[in-house]
Amino acid sequence: MIFTGKGKARFLDAVAGFETAVRQGDGERSQQAMEEIKRNFEHARDDDLAQVGPRLAALLPTVPPGPRALVAVLIGACVERGADAGACAPHIFEGLAEVLGVAQEFSARWAATGGGEFPDPDPAALTEAALERVGQDAAVGWITLQQWEMASVAMLNRPVVRTTLRAETRLGLLRALHEIREASGHDFKCLHHALLVLDDEPLLALHRPTGTGYLLRMTGIGDTFQLHTLLADVLIGGGHVPGEAPSAQEAAVCRDAPGQVPTTGSFNLVTPDGEWVWNEGTPTDIPVVEGVRVVVLDPPPYKRGWPAGRFFPGMAGDLVLERVLGADEAQEWLGRCAPPK
Numbered sequence: 001m002i003f004t005g006k007g008k009a010r011f012l013d014a015v016a017g018f019e020t021a022v023r024q025g026d027g028e029r030s031q032q033a034m035e036e037i038k039r040n041f042e043h044a045r046d047d048d049l050a051q052v053g054p055r056l057a058a059l060l061p062t063v064p065p066g067p068r069a070l071v072a073v074l075i076g077a078c079v080e081r082g083a084d085a086g087a088c089a090p091h092i093f094e095g096l097a098e099v100l101g102v103a104q105e106f107s108a109r110w111a112a113t114g115g116g117e118f119p120d121p122d123p124a125a126l127t128e129a130a131l132e133r134v135g136q137d138a139a140v141g142w143i144t145l146q147q148w149e150m151a152s153v154a155m156l157n158r159p160v161v162r163t164t165l166r167a168e169t170r171l172g173l174l175r176a177l178h179e180i181r182e183a184s185g186h187d188f189k190c191l192h193h194a195l196l197v198l199d200d201e202p203l204l205a206l207h208r209p210t211g212t213g214y215l216l217r218m219t220g221i222g223d224t225f226q227l228h229t230l231l232a233d234v235l236i237g238g239g240h241v242p243g244e245a246p247s248a249q250e251a252a253v254c255r256d257a258p259g260q261v262p263t264t265g266s267f268n269l270v271t272p273d274g275e276w277v278w279n280e281g282t283p284t285d286i287p288v289v290e291g292v293r294v295v296v297l298d299p300p301p302y303k304r305g306w307p308a309g310r311f312f313p314g315m316a317g318d319l320v321l322e323r324v325l326g327a328d329e330a331q332e333w334l335g336r337c338a339p340p341k
Contacts, residue, residue: 010036010039010040010043011037011040011041011043011044011048012044012048012052013036014033014034014036014037014039014040015033015037015052015055015056017029017032017033017036018030018033018034018037018056019055019059021033022059022062022063023059023062027064030063030067031067034067034070034071037074038074041074041077044081046081046082047082049077049078049081049082049083050078050081050082050083050084051083052078052083053075053078053079053083053084053087053088054083054084054087054088056071056074056075056078057075057087057088057090057091057092058091059071060072060075060091060092060094060095061091061094061095065099065102065137065140065141065144066140066144068095068144069095069099069144069147069148069151070147072092072095072147072148072150072151073147073150073151075088075091075092075151075154076092076150076151076152076153076154076155077154079154079155079157079158080154080157080314085154085155085157085158085160085161086158086160086161086164088155089155089158089161089165092148092151092152092155093152093155093165093169093173095148095151096148096151096152096173097169097172097173097176099141099144099145099148100141100145100148100173100176100177100180101141101176102137102138102140102141102142103138103141103142103145103176103180104176104179104180104183105137105138105141106134106138106139106141106142107179107180107183107184109133109134109135109138110133110134110183111183113133113134114133117185118183118184118185118186119142120186121142121143121144121145121146121186122143122146123143125143126139126142126143145180145188146188149188149190149191150190152191152194153190153191153194153312153314154314156194156195156197156312156315157194157312157314157315159199159219159220159316162197162199162220163199163200170195173195174192174195174196177191177192177195190312193222193223193282193311193312194222194312194315196282196283196284197220197221197222197282197312197315198218198219198221198283198284199219199220200217200219201217201218201219201283201293202215202216202217202291202292202293202322203215203216203217203218203283203286203292203293203294203295203319204216204289204292204293204294204295204325204333205231205235205295205296205297206294206295206296206297206330206333206334206337207235207240207241207297208296208297208298208334208337209241209242209298209299210241210242211327211330211331211334212240212241212324212325212327212330213324213325213329213330213333213334214234214235214240214321214323214324214325215292215321215322215323215324215325216231216234216319216320216321216322217319217320217322218230218283218317218318218319219317219318219319220315220316220317220318221282221283221317221318221319222282222310222311222312222315222317223279223280223281223282223311224269224277224278224279224280224281224282224283224285225279225280225306225308225311226254226308226309226310226311226317227283227319228265228266228267228269228279229246229250229251229254229263229308230251230254230255230317230318230319231266231267231269231297231319232245232246232265232266232267233245233246233250233251233254233319234319234320234321235297235321236266237251238321240321240324241297243266244264244266245266246263246266246308247261247263249261250263250308251308253308253309253310254308254309254310254317255316255317255318256316256317258313259309260307260308260309261307261308261309262305262306262307262308263305263306263307263308264303264304264305265279265300265303265304265305265306266300267297267298267299267300268297268298268299268300268301268340269286269295269296269297269298270295270296270297270298270337270340271286271287271294271295271296272287272289272294272296272336272337272338273287273337273338274337274338274339274340274341275341276340276341277295279304279306294333294337296334296337296340298340
């Protein structure tokens with residue numbers, strides 16, 4: 001893409017016009033300015049977006065609820081192009097919390113007016129009859145939730161956002177999302193998984209066939225498929241346990257390389273009490289025992305394959321080995337673990 005000065009100027013002028021229109025409460029002008037922003041976004045330079053992202057984020061609370069979700073998506077796009085995620089994220093999460101609350105109200109009204117299958121969280125799926133059941137405000141919260149999901153995941157792709165998000169804020173968002181998922185049957189999986197990502201998290205892996213143990217540290221791993229491949233890379237590829245190691249490419253796409261490549265599972269992941277840890281879940285499914293997440297690695301009961309890669313393509317992940325447990329320490333841990341169920 002060749003960035004022209006003319007296109008850049010149109011983009012910045014449109015942003016300035018949008019800011020002015022929102023502050024003046026001029027809905028028609030703000031809509032026109034937003035259309036101009038969208039038309040010229042591709043012409044913006046990264047340094048333009050670096051300053052526009054936080055400006056729009058600060059403006060977000062004054063934007064009306066409907067178009068606010070679109071502005072949130074635009075802020076997410078700015079962050080993906082280099083805008084300061086730390087400056088933008090608090091405004092995005094405030095908006096997300098608000099819209100989750102409104103979506104909960106949608107769920108309650110839907111149940112109170114007859115229930116039934118929820119409409120998709122999409123404007124095209126919301127009929128006039130459904131709108132009359134729940135009201136305009138609740139409907140806007142429901143149909144814009146996917147846009148807020150996109151914007152929030154763009155923030156959570158950045159380690160600085162994940163590691164500075166307050167625990168009570170994260171838990172509040174997860175609780176609200178859980179209630180909506182339970183009521184509606186829509187899983188909003190990307191947002192759910194992103195809120196569960198662990199950083200700088202210790203992991204104790206016990207390899208039952210060899211009686212060995214390994215203390216590792218994981219960061220930015222979106223699902224257990226990704227963790228499984230990285231465990232095989234570090235432990236089999238590192239020569240610590242027998243087996244067929246993932247290729248260099250299979251491991252790379254689970255860290256920071258783009259794309260996906262086929263891989264085959266090397267272990268069966270099991271909790272200390274013998275429950276299977278499913279690849280479709282997240283590393284938070286691995287229980288904490290005495291301050292550390294503990295997973296037992298058993299031989300795979302059958303051959304399983306999947307596309308190696310990252311659940312969140314914009315999120316770099318890693319798993320590093322910190323130390324190998326001594327033989328007695330490993331046996332003590334394994335002695336407390338049940339066989340797989």
